[in-house]
Amino acid sequence: MxxxxxxxxxxxxxxxxxxxxxxxxxxxxxxxxxxxxxxxxxxxxxxxxxxxxxxxxxxxxxxxxxxxxxxxxxxxxxxxxxxxxxxxxxxxxxxxxxxxxxxxxxxxxxxxxxxxxxxxxxxxxxxxxxxxxxxxxxxxxxxxxxxxxxxxxxxxxxxxxxxxxxxxxxxxxxxxxxxxxxxxxxxxxxxxxxxxxxxxxxxxxxxxxxxxxxxxxxxxxxxxxxxxxxxxxxxxxxxxxxxxxxxxxxxxxxxxxxxxxxxxxxxxxxxxxxxxYPCCRCMHTTIQLALDLKGQGVTADDIVEGTIELSEVNRKIVGAPFNQGHTNPVVHAQFNAAYGFAAALTDGKVEIGTFTPERIRAADVSFATKFTTVAATDMDETALAPARVRVRLKDGRELTVERWAVKGAPDDAMTEAEVFEKFRSCLAWGFGAKGPAVGALxxxxxxxxxxxxxxxxxxxxxxxxxxxxxx
Incomplete structure (x- = not known):
């Protein structure tokens, strides 16, 4: 009792x-x-x-x-x-x-x-x-x-x-x-x-x-x-x-x-x-910024160096220098803002296949090592969504892009069609599943x-x- x-x-x-x-x-x-x-x-x-x-x-x-x-x-x-x-x-x-x-x-x-x-x-x-x-x-x-x-x-x-x-x-x-x-x-x-x-x-x-x-x-x-x-x-x-x-x-x-x-x-x-995107949420906005730059015609070959600015907590989680020879490449890449940026700029997308050892160690994403990640002075220490990227290009230009919202959040939600497409692509990746069984589930x-x-x-x-x- x-x-x-x-x-x-x-x-x-x-x-x-x-x-x-x-x-x-x-x-x-x-x-x-x-x-x-x-x-x-x-x-x-x-x-x-x-x-x-x-x-x-x-x-x-x-x-x-x-x-x-x-x-x-x-x-x-x-x-x-x-x-x-x-x-x-x-x-x-x-x-x-x-x-x-x-x-x-x-x-x-x-x-x-x-x-x-x-x-x-x-x-x-x-x-x-x-x-x-x-x-x-x-x-x-x-x-x-x-x-x-x-x-x-x-x-x-x-x-x-x-x-x-x-x-x-x-x-x-x-x-x-x-x-x-x-x-x-x-x-x-x-x-x-x-x-x-x-x-x-x-x-x-x-x-x-x-x-x-x-x-x-x-x-x-x-x-x-x-x-x-x-x-x-x-x-x-x-x-x-x-x-x-x-x-x-x-x-x-x-x-x-x-x-x-x-x-x-x-x-x-x-x-x-x-x-x-199948990686740490702390780097999702950085990925979106890479896609923004790609839309402006920027390529990996154009970049001399870059800086990624995140909140202090985000920097601690995904701000390590990219190590292409890391002994555990998948987890390292899933928690590396520089790699997420490089993969998105190169491929124009980030998907499950982005985080395989073969993709992570490919030569065309090695430019991720040119990026440094720092804590932004104007972002709240625990803020998740905001990110800013500054790049210096070979032609002398310096570009800055930033976002203060992140896709998938309620203020920029995935559509139901996108949710169902993600569900189907995941089952296809893991099991090769498609057809009536997927629809029934x-x-x-x-x-x-x-x-x-x-x-x-x-x-x-x-x-x-x-x-x-x-x-």
């Missing part, structure tokens, strides 16, 4: 009560539409990951310890322990760095929440309606966005907020799938906090661990909710306690009111961005609220695997 102290109000307890009360009927129509579109996008990105570096090794390593289980490894079709499936599928969702982001919060949300929810539905062993699926995903995503906004400089401290904050958010979503009450939901989030981890060191070192981080968060969320549903308690002051998230991890640099104010009426999911996702069993989404995804590049 819980002690009276354990019933004392806390931010987490209030949040858990709000989560437990929220139903599909509380979701505005546009929020439901957003959840469906980003679910579609994430399933496409997961499929595209079938050929991504590290994914075959990861699924092989995880499968070595699994005979059978209740949940599906989406890249192979094998069954595994639900926590293992959440880990593998979460890593796949992030492996191309093509997954969504809440730009102000600097968190990738669906690559954690969706794999956790899919694994939980299969683990439950009985149907979950499409409406309950949407509700659970939306809750996890909304909480994730709010935590990222509240912990507004987590990335600047060296945390990878997608990995760190994702565990708590995934736990909340899975708690909804499992039908946990408010107190159990509180325990689930507290137990997820106990497992919290995440560091940007894997970015600095160009390590494949970068893509596994969201998988760790999805795994932790599923495990936390499962334990909470079976009577294990977690710290109820996991947010504001002396050793809680806000003080221990964020050093008091937190806007606490964002976590729960307006819950159920104000929706941060409306500010989600979808990625048009599109229709299932966009009509998921009518499904009696949302586990059918997993079957629809597997039907798109008309090749098997990952074993």
């Amino acid at each position: 819980n002690s009276p102290l354990a019933q004392t109000p806390s931010i987490g307890r209030t949040l858990a009560q709000d989560i437990a009360r929220l139903t599909y009927a509380d979701l505005p129509a546009d929020v439901v539409k957003i959840t469906k579109l980003f679910t579609l996008d994430t399933l496409g990105v997961i499929g595209g990951a079938a050929r991504a570096p590290g994914m075959a090794e990861l699924t092989t390593a995880l499968s070595a310890w699994e005979e059978d289980g209740k949940a599906t490894l989406l890249l192979t079709g094998r069954k595994a322990n639900p926590v293992t499936a959440a880990l593998a599928n979460g890593a796949a969702g992030h492996s191309l760095d093509f997954d969504d982001q809440h730009d102000p919060a600097r968190v990738h949300v669906f690559c954690v929440v969706l794999p956790a929810v899919l694994a939980a539905m299969e683990a439950k062993g009985k149907p979950t309606s499409g409406r309950d699926f949407i509700t659970a995903v939306t809750i996890g995503v909304e909480l994730f966005c709010r935590l990222g906004l509240a912990c507004y400089n987590s990335l600047g401290k060296g945390w990878h907020p997608t990995t760190a904050l994702g565990s708590i958010s995934a736990a909340a979503a899975v708690a909804k799938i499992f039908g946990l009450n408010a107190e159990q939901t509180l325990n689930a989030m507290g137990l997820a906090f106990v497992q919290l981890s995440g560091t940007t060191q894997f970015i600095a070192d160009g390590a494949l661990a970068k893509r596994v981080g969201p998988g760790f968060a999805a795994r932790s969320g599923v495990l936390a909710a499962h334990l909470a549903g079976n009577g294990i308690t977690g710290p109820w002051r996991f947010l504001e306690g002396e050793a809680g998230l806000f003080k221990l991890y964020e050093r008091g640099e937190v806007k606490t009111e964002i976590v729960s104010d307006g819950w159920g009426t104000k929706w941060e999911v409306r500010d989600l961005s979808m990625k048009p 599109e229709r299932d996702v966009m009509g998921v609220e009518t499904m009696t069993d949302a586990r059918d989404l997993v079957a629809g995804f597997l039907a798109c695997r008309n090749t098997a590049p990952v074993s």
Whole structure:
């Protein structure tokens, strides 16, 4: 029996009560539409990951310890322990760095929440309606966005907020799938906090661990909710306690009111961005500037040197000098503004194939080494969208281009046609999938609220695997 102290109000307890009360009927129509579109996008990105570096090794390593289980490894079709499936599928969702982001919060949300929810539905062993699926995903995503906004400089401290904050958010979503009450939901989030981890060191070192981080968060969320549903308690002051998230991890640099104010009426999911390019969001505006210069007739051969100006946080993440001989070229290039600029200027586009070792090491993008990245004095330290590029040309001209908005964000959103094209191209890249199965999955996702069993989404995804590049 819980002690009276354990019933004392806390931010987490209030949040858990709000989560437990929220139903599909509380979701505005546009929020439901957003959840469906980003679910579609994430399933496409997961499929595209079938050929991504590290994914075959990861699924092989995880499968070595699994005979059978209740949940599906989406890249192979094998069954595994639900926590293992959440880990593998979460890593796949992030492996191309093509997954969504809440730009102000600097968190990738669906690559954690969706794999956790899919694994939980299969683990439950009985149907979950499409409406309950949407509700659970939306809750996890909304909480994730709010935590990222509240912990507004987590990335600047060296945390990878997608990995760190994702565990708590995934736990909340899975708690909804499992039908946990408010107190159990509180325990689930507290137990997820106990497992919290995440560091940007894997970015600095160009390590494949970068893509596994969201998988760790999805795994932790599923495990936390499962334990909470079976009577294990977690710290109820996991947010504001002396050793809680806000003080221990964020050093008091937190806007606490964002976590729960307006819950159920104000929706941060409306500010989600979808990625048009498969690389770190911090360099997307730089890519657009390269395309702008290409439109002006500038070519690689014209450039003597250049400077990329970003916010200080963006500079820390993607501002390293381009190293064409890097031992981990893919991750290095996905987090290198100079390379993104060079590839876009050379090819006139940036796509999944841009980030393969062969493309990264090609001679025609070596001019990326001529660029220096600096912090702009007129950009807010944590600003994501703005970027400026200055180039000096062989004919003596100096050109400057800048943008203060980034494509894919709500103020320059991808069209639905672009979303569907991205989904189809990802499945074609990863599986060679095309035709009726892809169309059927599109229709299932966009009509998921009518499904009696949302586990059918997993079957629809597997039907798109008309090749098997990952074993």
